[in-house]
Amino acid sequence: MAIINEMNEVNMVIINEMDQVIMAEINGMDQVIMAEINGMDQVIMAEINGMDQVIMAEINGMDQVIMAEINGMDQVIMAEINGMAQLNMVIINLMNQVIIVKRDMVLANITIS
Known part of the structure; x- marks a missing residue:
């Protein structure tokens, strides 16, 4: 046993x-x-300033900024802000407005409700 x-x-x-x-x-x-x-x-x-989704990486020299679902827009993809060669876009966020500028020309002025 x-x-x-x-x-x-x-x-x-x-x-x-x-x-x-x-x-x-x-x-x-x-x-x-x-x-x-x-x-x-x-x-x-992440709910930033009323936006449903905001993914921001390496601002001021970042490779990509992906902003999704901003008042009906599905995706806004911008690369290398402030020094990029292709798009030269700048996002200005004033209170509840998102303004997308390209070479001093307003492309979109979005009010977020």
Whole structure:
């Protein structure tokens, strides 16, 4: 019976270790998935000056500014603001208005309600 008991003890150790590994993988996955969801929520749920979504990266020399759903506009993508060669656009945000300017010519004047 000693051999059987030792085998049982070994089997239980293996089973427990497997359970720990599996649970660790599940918990790790949960953490990754929740981190992704939370990160997305933080980006998507950013409500700045009445805008539903505003993603702004590296302002004043940034590579991209993506502004989504601004009073009916689906996407406005502008690259390399203040020093860009192609578009040369500037966004001026005054209170509840977003003004998009290209070479001193107003392209859009959007009032956010």
